[in-house]
Amino acid sequence: xxxxQVTLFLLEGFKLSLLIFAVTLLCGAPLGLxxxxxxxxTFKPLKxxxxxxxxxxxxxxxxxxxxxxxxxxxxxxxxxxFAKIDRYxxxxxxxxxxxxxxxxxxxxxxxxxxxxxxxxxxxxxxxxQGQYEAGYVLGxxxxxxxxxxxxxxxxxxxxxxxxxxxxxxxxxxxxxxxILVCEIIKQAKELAATQALVWPLFYTGVFYLLxxxxxxxxxxxxxxxxxxxxx
Amino acid sequence: xxxxxxxxxxxxxxxxxxxxxxxxxxxxxxxLSIIGSSGSGKTTLLRCINFLEFSEEGTISVDGETIYxxxxxxxxxxxxxxxxxxHFGMVFQSFNLFPQYTVLENVTLAPKLLKRGTTEEIEENxxxxxxxxxxxxxxxxxxxxxxxxxxxxxxxxxxxxxxxQILCFDEPTSALDPELTGEVLKVIKGLxxxxxxxxxxxxxxxxxxxxxxxxxxxxxxxxxxxxxxxxVFDNPQSEKTKNFLQKTNEx
Ligand SMILES: Nc1ncnc2c1ncn2[C@@H]1O[C@H](COP(=O)(O)OP(=O)(O)OP(=O)(O)O)[C@@H](O)[C@H]1O
Ligand SMILES: [Mg+2]
Numbered sequence: 001x002x003x004x005q006v007t008l009f010l011l012e013g014f015k016l017s018l019l020i021f022a023v024t025l026l027c028g029a030p031l032g033l034x035x036x037x038x039x040x041x042t043f044k045p046l047k048x049x050x051x052x053x054x055x056x057x058x059x060x061x062x063x064x065x066x067x068x069x070x071x072x073x074x075x076x077x078x079x080x081x082f083a084k085i086d087r088y089x090x091x092x093x094x095x096x097x098x099x100x101x102x103x104x105x106x107x108x109x110x111x112x113x114x115x116x117x118x119x120x121x122x123x124x125x126x127x128x129q130g131q132y133e134a135g136y137v138l139g140x141x142x143x144x145x146x147x148x149x150x151x152x153x154x155x156x157x158x159x160x161x162x163x164x165x166x167x168x169x170x171x172x173x174x175x176x177x178x179i180l181v182c183e184i185i186k187q188a189k190e191l192a193a194t195q196a197l198v199w200p201l202f203y204t205g206v207f208y209l210l211x212x213x214x215x216x217x218x219x220x221x222x223x224x225x226x227x228x229x230x231x
Numbered sequence: 232x233x234x235x236x237x238x239x240x241x242x243x244x245x246x247x248x249x250x251x252x253x254x255x256x257x258x259x260x261x262x263l264s265i266i267g268s269s270g271s272g273k274t275t276l277l278r279c280i281n282f283l284e285f286s287e288e289g290t291i292s293v294d295g296e297t298i299y300x301x302x303x304x305x306x307x308x309x310x311x312x313x314x315x316x317x318h319f320g321m322v323f324q325s326f327n328l329f330p331q332y333t334v335l336e337n338v339t340l341a342p343k344l345l346k347r348g349t350t351e352e353i354e355e356n357x358x359x360x361x362x363x364x365x366x367x368x369x370x371x372x373x374x375x376x377x378x379x380x381x382x383x384x385x386x387x388x389x390x391x392x393x394x395x396q397i398l399c400f401d402e403p404t405s406a407l408d409p410e411l412t413g414e415v416l417k418v419i420k421g422l423x424x425x426x427x428x429x430x431x432x433x434x435x436x437x438x439x440x441x442x443x444x445x446x447x448x449x450x451x452x453x454x455x456x457x458x459x460x461x462x463v464f465d466n467p468q469s470e471k472t473k474n475f476l477q478k479t480n481e482x
Binding site for chain 1: 283309313316317327328329330331340341344373374375390393
């Protein structure tokens with residue numbers, strides 16, 4: 001196999017890595033919000049449920065969560081729901097009619113939502129009570145205070161930890177190969193098995209590095225944009 | 232009936248009674264200073280007046296209208312509380328400026344959100360207030376680019392922008408370096424006038440003596456002494472007041 005052929009073959013896998021990355025970010029980031037608000041709720045049962053949920057999801061290896069989400073529904077129910085969804089959306093990704101991709105996406109979105117929720121919570125709780133009170137005594141509503149005063153300060157504070165998490169995420173996508181989803185490392189292993197080529201496995205690192213480089217630049221820009229004020 | 236009537240305010244945190252039956256009144260245009268040792272309940276009193284805390288008993292009346300009755304069974308809605316707060320302005324010890332907004336934006340934010348006029352009117356008024364506190368040159372600066380004294384002056388302009396009937400200050404100079412307290416006190420003094428009623432919690436005895444029409448000395452959640460500055464400072468009746476004034480004089 002030529003270098004170009006290997007590159008293209010790996011790129012096929014990296015497309016799937018990027019898909020997992022994008023879906024996790026697009027679903028996990030918003031999903032983290034309600035979890036964060038539940039964790040801060042003054043309604044004790046809701047808060048307790050949310051805290052226990054976050055504890056479990058953050059306390060179990062992501063790989064194990066992928067196994068659980070992939071295997072457990074099949075053990076419980078006859079209907080192959082994940083496989084149906086897989087066939088509908090992800091047919092182009094090779095062995096994708098088995099519900100593997102859906103299981104991976106679900107596991108990643110839930111897992112990262114929990115991590116994000118803790119970052120949100122930390123950010124929101126770090127804003128001093130004085131900021132809220134200054135808004136209230138001016139006659140502003142709770143929602144105005146949150147949207148116009150607190151939110152931007154929270155965003156500024158969560159950008160660095162979110163950046164960390166996002167960079168970790170692209171590397172975590174490699175975990176998908178534990179249930180044989182053809183992300184880039186699985187593709188490289190495929191080459192090792194069928195073509196007796198080992199170097200593509202190491203070559204995959206370049207893909208990650210390039211993407212992390214781009215991410216670092218973009219996230220750095222966002223951070224810089226919020227540099228104009230201190231809080 | 233006086234312009235501001237505070238009657239029988241009681242406030243506890245758990246079992247600990249912080250304010251025990253506070254009553255006083257204030258006429259329009261008067262300046263009241265509240266002095267007293269740490270923990271005597273001065274901040275808590277201001278917070279009750281601004282509805283950041285709610286007293287379990289007692290009433291607050293402004294201009295003849297009872298806006299709050301802690302003893303009544305009426306459950307105040309968020310909207311009512313906001314309405315009530317608009318009677319008062321508050322300047323905090325730690326400024327609490329909004330860091331992501333410029334000086335001008337800090338002053339215009341609330342009037343704009345609450346639609347207190349056209350954008351031009353609001354900005355013109357804000358610029359006038361910023362000039363009044365001597366910060367016209369810093370109008371587009373962010374709070375982190377200002378000194379503590381300048382930040383506190385912005386906070387004063389921000390409070391004034393909502394045109395409160397009674398402006399409260401909670402130790403406005405306590406967080407400042409000594410050389411910066413003067414500029415802030417000067418601004419506050421400059422606000423004195425027939426239309427501006429003010430309540431100032433302060434540890435600056437000379438200032439209190441100078442600027443006030445009325446002085447309250449608080450101790451352990453009660454008003455130990457109330458009177459004109461001359462009465463309280465030069466001829467205190469209560470032992471506690473005498474002790475307190477003696478201690479502050481020694482420093
Ligand atoms: N949220 C609260 N929960 C419990 N106790 C409180 C709370 N706020 C104030 N206290 C207590 O109430 C008492 C009065 O506090 P307050 O802040 O009103 O005093 P202060 O006169 O303003 O003192 P200082 O001069 O130090 O500012 C203190 O003993 C304080 O510990
Ligand atoms: Mg205080």
